[in-house]
Amino acid sequence: MFERTGPLKDITIIDCTMALAGPFGTAMLADLGANVIKVEPPRGDGARPSPPLPPDYANVGAEESAGVDYGGYFASINRNKRSIVLDLKLDKDKETLLSLCEHADAIVENMRAGVMDKLGVGYDAVKTRNPAIVYGCIRGFGDPRTGESPYAQWPAYDIVAQAMSGHAHITGPEDGEGGYPSGVSVGDIYPGTLMALGVVSAIHNARATGEGQFFDVAMYDAMLAFCETVVCNYGYRQKSLGPRGQHHPNLMPFGIFPTSDGGVALACPGPNHWQLLCSAMGREDLVTDERCKNTYVRRRNQVFVEAQISAWTSSLSKQDVMQALGGKVPCGPVNTAEDIFNDPHVEARNMITRFQLPGDNPEVAIVGTPLKFTRTKAGFYRPPPRHGEHTEEVLKEFNITGQSEVRTS
Numbered sequence: 001m002f003e004r005t006g007p008l009k010d011i012t013i014i015d016c017t018m019a020l021a022g023p024f025g026t027a028m029l030a031d032l033g034a035n036v037i038k039v040e041p042p043r044g045d046g047a048r049p050s051p052p053l054p055p056d057y058a059n060v061g062a063e064e065s066a067g068v069d070y071g072g073y074f075a076s077i078n079r080n081k082r083s084i085v086l087d088l089k090l091d092k093d094k095e096t097l098l099s100l101c102e103h104a105d106a107i108v109e110n111m112r113a114g115v116m117d118k119l120g121v122g123y124d125a126v127k128t129r130n131p132a133i134v135y136g137c138i139r140g141f142g143d144p145r146t147g148e149s150p151y152a153q154w155p156a157y158d159i160v161a162q163a164m165s166g167h168a169h170i171t172g173p174e175d176g177e178g179g180y181p182s183g184v185s186v187g188d189i190y191p192g193t194l195m196a197l198g199v200v201s202a203i204h205n206a207r208a209t210g211e212g213q214f215f216d217v218a219m220y221d222a223m224l225a226f227c228e229t230v231v232c233n234y235g236y237r238q239k240s241l242g243p244r245g246q247h248h249p250n251l252m253p254f255g256i257f258p259t260s261d262g263g264v265a266l267a268c269p270g271p272n273h274w275q276l277l278c279s280a281m282g283r284e285d286l287v288t289d290e291r292c293k294n295t296y297v298r299r300r301n302q303v304f305v306e307a308q309i310s311a312w313t314s315s316l317s318k319q320d321v322m323q324a325l326g327g328k329v330p331c332g333p334v335n336t337a338e339d340i341f342n343d344p345h346v347e348a349r350n351m352i353t354r355f356q357l358p359g360d361n362p363e364v365a366i367v368g369t370p371l372k373f374t375r376t377k378a379g380f381y382r383p384p385p386r387h388g389e390h391t392e393e394v395l396k397e398f399n400i401t402g403q404s405e406v407r408t409s
Helices: 021-031 055-060 072-078 091-102 115-119 123-129 158-164 186-209 219-226 228-237 271-281 295-300 302-313 318-325 337-341 344-348 391-397
Strands: 012-016 035-040 081-085 106-109 134-139 213-218 254-259 262-267 331-333 352-356 363-367
Touching: 012 021, 012 091, 021 035, 021 072, 021 081, 021 106, 021 134, 021 186, 035 091, 072 363, 081 391, 091 123, 106 186, 115 123, 123 134, 134 186, 158 186, 158 219, 186 213, 186 219, 213 219, 219 228, 254 302, 254 318, 262 302, 262 318, 271 302, 271 318, 295 302, 318 331
Parallel strands: 012 035, 012 106, 035 081, 106 134, 134 213
Antiparallel strands: 254 262, 262 331, 352 363
């Protein structure tokens, strides 16, 4: 089960990240085969007890759990990693971390700016031991090494990045005020994804030049890139986009329409798809209607166009609409979690990973990797680690001795 076969199997990452953004990025690297060693403090990653929790943990708590000390949130972003425990307030454990870095391609962390430096294990200390190492970090507002920010010392979470980037402002009902967050933590997940890309890019350069470097991803910056439409609409026309609602600000139809049992996404901005949609609805008259002659005119006449399409979709189920339009125009049902688990695409693409938790626990499921390779298979090969489960194993593997105390849960 524990064979790393992905395209990054020759890379070693020291992962000092916790919570969501950093661990999501390093989980992607681990899925791709990287040897990811998760360094946790004696108290563990604070995400470990977050729900959903398996029965033995939920009933008795981590200290008494016979099998597992983490919930589904932690599991989904810490699969394929090994966990060691180091107390970076202790000199011997700092030395252990620096010794690990001598053997690694990269180290990543998501502390506030200056925290690792004050502990004596920041970039300057690490590069002294390994000049070719890549040091990556995720900060709320970046690190002074790459650009001073007046917010550099501000703490940040996903919701802060969503709000400040404009994402929350353009999310929610069209008549909404104050903004709405995304249904998923994109303010963490997207920065984490970019961090993974940065690690691979910088390692590529280091192997070519022999020189490592420091890089960071600011959550605010990442979400500005994610919200490129906010920037370009204002940058071109000084137009501040409002809440999107269920439809695109410039295209029509391009959004969510009601059905008898939920909703469907329809995207038919071009003439060919628009004609196919009208034909399926039995409304060929709309093709020549002056209010519908192109996507921009249809957007100006949104109330009329939306009413015509909604009258048709609302009389049908999601499946009925898919049978009428699937394979002809871009469309898809608004899936619930149950729908996703029953979708043949998800099964065929191995996008649900099932594994057996230790102890008196059932089989559980987490998301699979979206990166598919024909030769270097990526994906799940190692269950999420218990706190400090691999401390002794990793130190022996890297021939490191003298740690103050080996701690495992």
